[in-house]
Amino acid sequence: MSDDMLLRTSLTSPFGRKVRMAAIVLGIEEQIQVVGANPLDENDSLRRQNPLGKMPCLVLPSGDVLYDSKTIVEYLCAYANNSDLFPSQSLDLAIERSRIALADGIIDAALMMVYEGRFREQSQKSEFWLSHQRGKVTRGLHAISQQLPPIAPGLTASSLSLASALGYLDWRQPVEWRSVHPELVAWLDEFNQRHPLLAASLSEISV
Numbered sequence: 001m002s003d004d005m006l007l008r009t010s011l012t013s014p015f016g017r018k019v020r021m022a023a024i025v026l027g028i029e030e031q032i033q034v035v036g037a038n039p040l041d042e043n044d045s046l047r048r049q050n051p052l053g054k055m056p057c058l059v060l061p062s063g064d065v066l067y068d069s070k071t072i073v074e075y076l077c078a079y080a081n082n083s084d085l086f087p088s089q090s091l092d093l094a095i096e097r098s099r100i101a102l103a104d105g106i107i108d109a110a111l112m113m114v115y116e117g118r119f120r121e122q123s124q125k126s127e128f129w130l131s132h133q134r135g136k137v138t139r140g141l142h143a144i145s146q147q148l149p150p151i152a153p154g155l156t157a158s159s160l161s162l163a164s165a166l167g168y169l170d171w172r173q174p175v176e177w178r179s180v181h182p183e184l185v186a187w188l189d190e191f192n193q194r195h196p197l198l199a200a201s202l203s204e205i206s207v
């Protein structure tokens, strides 16, 4: 039996990408086998591994299954014995987790907008709901633009969440963010330039 961990995720999942980026930063990507998942397929074992049927989830060689992406990233840091992505002092740690929640929440709201377009009939679409979700994205981006997470010398976990969120917004375009936030564009450009392997984890999905 392989000692590899199995990461159940599609390559297009922004939450899955966040975990894949963390594995690269931690130098343990070789120990993680990515196994595609389809949350819409009732026969996919994803629903047995994570009853919520959401990806990513991480299946350990012991059979234990970890979700969601925040839990997985924290576990991988502990597994790699690497404390660089999270501060140690308790308030700083709580603040970092809030920053992650904000960037991840932008992804959640963007996903809601994409799902509204994908899964609802024209007659069922709600402008109110779309605008409610759009507000989360735009307020979230504005708040993050006031305090950008570090890119160098050290990345933090919230930098990975933000890179993943912006990459997803670029790909699915639920909102136009580039013209509104040149500082976030510059942040993402620098992130991609300094971390080409992490940048490639997106281009992998958008071809």
Ligand SMILES: N[C@@H](CCC(=O)N[C@@H](CS)C(=O)NCC(=O)O)C(=O)O
Binding pocket: 012, 013, 014, 015, 016, 039, 052, 053, 054, 055, 056, 068, 069, 070, 104, 111
């Ligand atoms: N909070 C979760 C969110 C995971 C999530 O929403 N994943 C999406 C794909 S990016 C999904 O599985 N959607 C299918 C569904 O909700 O059924 C995490 O951080 O892992």
